[in-house]
Amino acid sequence: MVQIPNPPAPAPPAPKRSVPTSADVARLAGVSRATVSYVLNNARAVRISEPTRRRVREAARELGYVPHAAARSLRAGHSRMVLMPAPAFPVGPLYSRFINELQAALSLLDYTVVQHGTIGVHDDEAARAWAELRPVAVLVPGSGLGPRGVEVLKRSGARAVVTLGPETVEGAHALLMDHDVVGHSAGAHLFDTGRRRIGVVVPGERGLDTFSAPRLAGVRAAVRGTDATVTELPLAHDEEAAASLARRWRDLGLDAVFAYNDEYAMLLMRALQDEGIRIPEETAVVGADDLMLGRLLRPRLSTVHLELPSGQELADLVDRAVRDPSASPEAHKVLGARTIRRDST
Amino acid sequence: MVQIPNPPAPAPPAPKRSVPTSADVARLAGVSRATVSYVLNNARAVRISEPTRRRVREAARELGYVPHAAARSLRAGHSRMVLMPAPAFPVGPLYSRFINELQAALSLLDYTVVQHGTIGVHDDEAARAWAELRPVAVLVPGSGLGPRGVEVLKRSGARAVVTLGPETVEGAHALLMDHDVVGHSAGAHLFDTGRRRIGVVVPGERGLDTFSAPRLAGVRAAVRGTDATVTELPLAHDEEAAASLARRWRDLGLDAVFAYNDEYAMLLMRALQDEGIRIPEETAVVGADDLMLGRLLRPRLSTVHLELPSGQELADLVDRAVRDPSASPEAHKVLGARTIRRDST
C-alpha cells in the first residue's frame, strides 16, 4: 500500500452515472438496440450468433443494466402485475400463510405480486390509485370494493378482479368467504352440547366488523327457531375491558360464549377465571382460528378451525381469468369451518 | 320495448372498449392533449379558461379516464414509488403497526408505498426484480440485501436505499435494529435477579435466525465475565418439541430461560408447568415483544419491551435521502429494549 501524503480534497464519490438503458448496452456491445432486446429476452423468432449474444450479455453485465419495467409494459400494452391492497391491520398466521402461498403460486405463473399501501383512501379513490399502475389483475380482500371500483379497474385494463369477502360484487370474480359459517359452527356446537344462553364477543376494533358481523349472524342463524338466546358482547382487546365484562358476567346469566377468535377467547377466559368463573362448567368458551395458543390454555380451548382456500387455487383462478377475461365471473364459496372440541366446552 | 323473436347468438357482452388515454379525453373535450394534461394536473404555470377546464374534467369523468403511471414516470424520469419486500413470514402486531405508520407517513409525503412479493428469489436477483420497477426508494428489513444489491438499486436510479437490520450495508442508509440489545436486557435482568444458569431458546423456524442469533449473542454479552452460563436451546414452535424439552429440563439444571419472544415463552412455560416445574421459583422465564398474551399468562410473563422507531421517523429519513441522495448514508441505532418485570422472574 502506497502512502499518499496530503490527499487532495476528497473527490466527489463516483460521479453519479445516469441509469444505463438498452441503448447504452447496444453502444458498448457495438450492436443495435433491437439486437440487445432480442438477446436479453431470448427471442426465439430471431437467430443471433453466439459471439454477439456474449458481447451483449457482457456489456449488460458490465453496465449493471436492468430493464425498465414501465417502458416495457408501456410498449407491450400490458403488464404481469397482480395487485392487492396491503392489509391495514395485523393479520394472523392463517392469512399470512395464504398470502405467501398465493405469491409463490403466482410467481410460478410468472406474475409479479405487489401489495399496494392504500391507507386512508376510500373506495373508488383506492381503485383509481390501483388502476394507475395498470395491473393485469387485482385481488381485494374484505369488502372495500364496490361495483364502481370494479368498473374503474376493468376500464383501466385489469383483466381480472377478484374479491375475497362476504359477498359478490358486480363484475368481479369472488372467493366468497362468508364468516357466517364460522359463527354457525360455533353456535351449533354450543347448542348441541346443551348450552342455551349464548354470548358472542364482538371486537371493538374497527376493520374487524367485516368478520365479526357475519360471525355473530352465523351464531344467530344456528340457533334460530330454538329456545336458545344470543347476546352480543362488545369487547375491546384490552385487559380492563375484559375484566369489566367478567365482573358483570354472572348478571348476564350466560352459559356459553363464542369469543370471536382465539385471541379474544384467551383474553376473556383469563378474565372469567380471575373472576372465579369455572370453565366449562359455568360457562363454555369457544374461540376461532385454531391457533397454537388455544392448545396452550388450561382448559384447552375449543375452537373453530377455518379452511381457507389454498393460494394455489386462487392463483389458478386468477390465471384463468386473465387468459379469458370475457368469461363471466365465477363465485366460489371457499370458507369451511368445523369446531374442534377441546376442554373449554 | 320491442319484442325481438329468436335473438341471434348471444352478443358478446359489452364490446370491451379499450383503455381510454388522455388523447381520448382531449378528443371528447375538443382540446389538445397538452391542455388535458394541464387541467388534470392543475398546472399552475399555465392559465386555462374555466369553461375549458370543466369540459376536460367532464370528458375525463365520462370516459373513466385514469392516468397511466408507467407512462407518466417514464416521461418524468422518476417515480414516487417506495418499495419494500413483503415479509415472508407472519409478522407480529409490532411490526404490522410500524409498517402501517410508515405507509401513512409516506403517503402524506406523496409517496406510493408498494410491497413486492419476492419469494424464493435470492439476494441480487431480488434486487434486480425491484430495480425493474425503478422505485425512488427501497426499504429492506432483515439482512437479505448485500452491497451488490444496493449497487444494483442505486445504478437503477433508486435515490435512497435503507436497510432495517442488524448491520450497515455499504452504500445504504441503515436503521440499525440490533436485536442484541433485546437479549442483553433479558440477560442482565436475569443475572440481576440472581440467576446464573441461563437457557436461551432459539426458534427452529428459519427466517427467524436474523433475530434469534443476535438475541442469543446479547444474552451472552450481558453475562460475559461473570460466573453465569448460557445454554442454547433449539426449539420448534410446536407442543411436542416443547414437551420434549421440558422433560429433560431438570437434567439441564437451568434456573432461568430467555424464550426468544412471548409466543415461545408461552409455549415453553406451559410445557414446564405441565412437567411440574414451578415458575419462577425453579426456573425464571422471560419473553420479548411485550404482547398482550404475556399479561394473560399465570404467572404473568416478564418480557422485554421493544422500542421500534416510529414510522414517521423512517418516512422522514427516506424523504431526506430522496431529496439529497448525495448525502452520505446515515446509520441510526433505533432499537431500544427494556425488560418489564412481571411474575415469571
Place this chain on the structure above:
DNA sequence: TTGAAAGCGCTACCAT
C-alpha cells in the same frame, strides 16, 4: 389561452 411535437425506454415489425 391553446396546440404541435419531441422524447422518456422498450419491443416488434420490416428491411437489408
Place this chain on the structure above:
DNA sequence: ATGGTAGCGCTTTCAA
C-alpha cells in the same frame, strides 16, 4: 443475422 424505426401514454417546451 442484424439494424432502422414506429409507437406505447404522458408531460413540457416552444410557437402561435
